[in-house]
Amino acid sequence: MIPATFEYVRPTTVEEAAQILRNAAGDDVKLLAGGQSLLPLLRLRLAYPAALIDIGRIDELRGVRDEPDHVYIAAMTTHDEVVKSAVVQEQCPLVALATAQVADPAVRHRGTFGGSMAHADPAGDLPAVALALDMTFVVLSADGTREIPAAEFFVDYLETALEPGEILLGAKVPKLGPGWGFHYEKFHRTAQAWAIVGVAAAVKRDNGTISEGRIALTNMGTVPVRAFAAERRLPGVPITNGYGELREAVSVAAEGTDPPTDLHGRPDYRRHLAVVLTERAVRQAAV
Amino acid sequence: MSRITVTVDGTKYEEEVEPRLLLVHFLRDRLGRTGTPIGCDTSNCGACTVLMDGRSVKSCSVLAVQADGADILTIEGLAGSGGWHPMQRAFHEEHALQCGYCTPGMIMASIDLVQDNPDPSEEEIRSGLEGNLCRCTGYCNIVRAVRKGAQELGAAQ
Ligand SMILES: Cc1cc2nc3c(=O)[nH]c(=O)nc-3n(C[C@H](O)[C@H](O)[C@H](O)COP(=O)(O)OP(=O)(O)OC[C@H]3O[C@@H](n4cnc5c(N)ncnc54)[C@H](O)[C@@H]3O)c2cc1C
Ligand code: FES
Numbered sequence: 439m440i441p442a443t444f445e446y447v448r449p450t451t452v453e454e455a456a457q458i459l460r461n462a463a464g465d466d467v468k469l470l471a472g473g474q475s476l477l478p479l480l481r482l483r484l485a486y487p488a489a490l491i492d493i494g495r496i497d498e499l500r501g502v503r504d505e506p507d508h509v510y511i512a513a514m515t516t517h518d519e520v521v522k523s524a525v526v527q528e529q530c531p532l533v534a535l536a537t538a539q540v541a542d543p544a545v546r547h548r549g550t551f552g553g554s555m556a557h558a559d560p561a562g563d564l565p566a567v568a569l570a571l572d573m574t575f576v577v578l579s580a581d582g583t584r585e586i587p588a589a590e591f592f593v594d595y596l597e598t599a600l601e602p603g604e605i606l607l608g609a610k611v612p613k614l615g616p617g618w619g620f621h622y623e624k625f626h627r628t629a630q631a632w633a634i635v636g637v638a639a640a641v642k643r644d645n646g647t648i649s650e651g652r653i654a655l656t657n658m659g660t661v662p663v664r665a666f667a668a669e670r671r672l673p674g675v676p677i678t679n680g681y682g683e684l685r686e687a688v689s690v691a692a693e694g695t696d697p698p699t700d701l702h703g704r705p706d707y708r709r710h711l712a713v714v715l716t717e718r719a720v721r722q723a724a725v
Numbered sequence: 726m727s728r729i730t731v732t733v734d735g736t737k738y739e740e741e742v743e744p745r746l747l748l749v750h751f752l753r754d755r756l757g758r759t760g761t762p763i764g765c766d767t768s769n770c771g772a773c774t775v776l777m778d779g780r781s782v783k784s785c786s787v788l789a790v791q792a793d794g795a796d797i798l799t800i801e802g803l804a805g806s807g808g809w810h811p812m813q814r815a816f817h818e819e820h821a822l823q824c825g826y827c828t829p830g831m832i833m834a835s836i837d838l839v840q841d842n843p844d845p846s847e848e849e850i851r852s853g854l855e856g857n858l859c860r861c862t863g864y865c866n867i868v869r870a871v872r873k874g875a876q877e878l879g880a881a882q
């Protein structure tokens with residue numbers, strides 16, 4: 439279908455974009471990043487913004503920076519650029535592993551890191567990674583910048599802590615230091631990349647056992663959730679090929695979740711998946 | 726209306742477009758390049774895949790205004806004076822199509838894939854073409870064609 443009409447502006451700096459957003463106060467304007475979530479919505483006429491602000495030509499919104507204690511990923515860096523970034527692969531491999539599983543190559547050439555976070559689809563893969571790694575989001579409005587921890591960023595279904603006049607500039611991904619291993623385990627239909635359930639795992643290894651673990655779940659509620667109950671049981675679990683202790687530890691992975699019902703499954707099925715996939719994710723991360 | 730300059734299959738166009746015009750409609754309705762089909766309304770099928778500045782994109786999920794300044798290559802721009810592109814020839818020879826609806830997108834996505842990976846395994850081809858759906862062939866001959874196209878492209882270099 440053809441989208442409804444809208445105005446189109448293409449600022450070249452973030453300040454200009456923020457000013458346009460401020461001046462539009464009250465009108466239904468939308469930022470356009472890679473368009474890989476927004477354009478399908480417009481085509482289905484599920485959204486009717488009065489104007490689109492295309493932030494695709496703002497140079498300062500692109501790229502990955504290696505800082506002393508974190509990696510900074512700018513919002514408009516495409517999924518493809520993230521996957522191929524040597525800094526991301528070396529310093530925060532979980533981001534590369536999960537992003538490589540987002541959609542398909544053509545969508546990854548257009549879709550962006552920041553767009554995925556700002557869109558906050560419960561089935562999106564990157565929000566759970568942001569949660570597992572305790573990323574901090576950097577945000578700009580005409581009033582200045584502020585930072586939002588990932589744990590406070592995802593508020594509800596397709597809803598974030600971003601205020602109407604705010605632009606996501608990028609995220610700081612803390613460097614975890616040596617000893618950590620990572621994995622993103624995703625279950626989806628072959629012809630549809632969206633996760634039925636996904637699990638992001640970061641595991642610290644110490645002398646053949648797990649000393650610390652972080653687990654975040656995709657599509658187990660309206661927002662990504664940390665599986666704190668399972669995390670608490672991980673320290674001391676031996677890293678072996680056997681199943682006993684790890685299986686026991688992750689059996690509570692779905693505790694406190696409120697998974698959706700849809701064509702792909704009911705909540706009980708998703709809870710089952712969360713446990714099975716958490717075990718796989720943690721095992722892979724630990725070896 | 727916005728004024729855009731786009732190069733399509735080697736020809737430069739300067740056009741006034743409505744911001745809501747999708748790149749695929751620009752190619753088909755404005756430029757008459759109907760070789761690029763539209764297969765879905767959900768950005769899922771990949772039939773509309775073209776190369777934009779050398780990389781595969783779903784032209785139904787890009788606005789024509791976003792392509793301002795870009796270089797677009799469609800299935801119609803592939804064949805040169807020497808005949809078909811090796812990937813087109815491989816699709817023909819390996820019977821990688823039945824109805825042919827997915828074929829332009831499959832070929833463009835395959836060319837993108839072998840740019841990054843000149844000798845892809847069957848597994849890599851299947852995941853590389855994940856965004857392109859075929860309702861007819863069952864994919865086996867498509868995979869075979871991409872392997873053959875990749876080899877011929879490699880040999881040509
Ligand atoms: C066929 C298909 C399959 C997909 N499969 C997956 C999948 O398996 N996993 C997955 O995670 N995703 C998937 N996606 C979504 C894809 O990852 C999108 O790229 C992503 O969701 C949105 O990024 P975008 O840059 O395209 O954002 P857009 O579509 O341009 O924008 C999305 C929303 O975010 C807002 N926004 C964008 N950037 C900013 C910013 N910097 N500041 C504030 N607000 C902003 C926009 O206003 C809009 O509301 C899929 C998409 C398609 C079409
Ligand atoms: S027409 Fe189906 S993805 Fe573009």
Ligand code: FES
Nearest residue numbers: 823825859860861
């Ligand atoms: S040949 Fe018919 S859809 Fe692929």
